[in-house]
Amino acid sequence: xxFSIATWNINSVRLRMPLVEQLLAEHAPxxxxxxxxxxxxNLFPIKAFQKAGYEHVTFSGQKGYHGxxxxxxxxxxxxxxxxFCDSDDCRHLSVHVEIGGRRILIHNFYVxxxxxxxxPEINPKFRQKLDFVAEMHDVPAVEGDNLSSILVGDLxxxxxxxxxxxxxxxxxxxxxxxxxxxxxxAMRRAGNWVDLMRQxxxxxxxxxxxxxxxxxxxEASDRGRRLDHIWSSPNLAxxxxxxxxxxxxxxxxxxxxxxxxxAKFDLG
DNA sequence: ATGGTTGCCAAGCAA
Numbered sequence: 001x002x003f004s005i006a007t008w009n010i011n012s013v014r015l016r017m018p019l020v021e022q023l024l025a026e027h028a029p030x031x032x033x034x035x036x037x038x039x040x041x042n043l044f045p046i047k048a049f050q051k052a053g054y055e056h057v058t059f060s061g062q063k064g065y066h067g068x069x070x071x072x073x074x075x076x077x078x079x080x081x082x083x084f085c086d087s088d089d090c091r092h093l094s095v096h097v098e099i100g101g102r103r104i105l106i107h108n109f110y111v112x113x114x115x116x117x118x119x120p121e122i123n124p125k126f127r128q129k130l131d132f133v134a135e136m137h138d139v140p141a142v143e144g145d146n147l148s149s150i151l152v153g154d155l156x157x158x159x160x161x162x163x164x165x166x167x168x169x170x171x172x173x174x175x176x177x178x179x180x181x182x183x184x185x186a187m188r189r190a191g192n193w194v195d196l197m198r199q200x201x202x203x204x205x206x207x208x209x210x211x212x213x214x215x216x217x218x219e220a221s222d223r224g225r226r227l228d229h230i231w232s233s234p235n236l237a238x239x240x241x242x243x244x245x246x247x248x249x250x251x252x253x254x255x256x257x258x259x260x261x262x263a264k265f266d267l268g
Numbered sequence: 269a270t271g272g273t274t275g276c277c278a279a280g281c282a283a
Contacts, residue, residue: 011283012275036283038276064276065283113283125282156283213273213283257274257283 001100001267002241004029007152007228009110009210009258013037013069017048019252023260024052027244030073031097033108035154037067044069060090068093068108068153079105085112085131100267102146104236107139109153118177126174129156133183140191141233148236151193154258155229157184160198162206163226175225193231196263200243210258211250218250230263239265 006029010016013034024032032054037044040063049057054071060081061067067090070076079094091110096103112132115125141149159181161167170176188195201207208224215221230243244262249255 015275036275065281115282215272254274 002264003099003104003267004262004264005031005033005106005150005152005230006260006262007033007035007108007154007230008260009035009154009228009256011036011038011256011258013067014039014043014045016254016256017045019249019255021048021052022252023246023249024054027246027260027262028053028073029262030099031076031106032071033106033152034069034071035067035108035110037061037069038064039067058093058095060093062088062090066090066110068110070095070106070108072097074099076106084135085128087128091132102148102267105142105147105149107149107151107153109136109151109155111136111154111156113156114174114180116174118172118174118179129174130179130183133157133180133187136187137190141193141231143233143235149233150236150263151191151231152229152261154227155184156227157181158225158227159184159188159195160203160226162203163208165206165208165223165225170225175227188231192234194234194237196230196232196237196240197226197243197245197261199237199240207245208247209245209261213257228258228261230261232263236265239267241266 056072059069076095082092114129117123120127209228211218241264249259
């Protein structure tokens, strides 16, 4: 029994629905988690997903900004739309999926980007980002005999030295500052989460999922960062078969600045 | 050191 899950910051699901359809047709993940859908719930393109074979569609969105959605080929049950930092921003959605006799709790996160200035005293957005990560301590990787957890999303932090194109040059850039990367890794370990991408690709190798729109030739300069993540509970990690980072999606027409990441498991 | 681009939605904010 195989199971696959994809995560993608889509930067407007309505604008990029054709790209989403292409991803679903070519890779057919069991579950897809989207971030930055930028659509209120009453305008979410439910029918387009159902046409693509994803009958089970759930979302937490708002006008203009943020928003997450989780779609599935298998029945899902919404567990929670959690509020963080006492804010109404739509940044979290968790669901249960039953697959291969196993119950999987899937968290879909969109962590705040944090603005430009990495000083919580003068930048409230950076303060909120740090608070958000601190609150994620309350989201542990629960597991049991037939229970596992997965956490995916745009977490907007590149924790390891080789998660950015230049560790030295990004130490004062939001997403890779020591205060972020330290609390991020502490939070992950406290929750007992396994960083699945780094189970496959050793920490010595560069690994990116995002390339800024603000470069003339993203591929030639290759100044990327690993901002998108797939974590699991320890009992699921031995079942991981592979990770696909769809780097070529950054060259699709009118692309998102993030590319899809897919994890495949053998639940046998 | 600075400015570079995109999407929302129709000015400037967020990323």
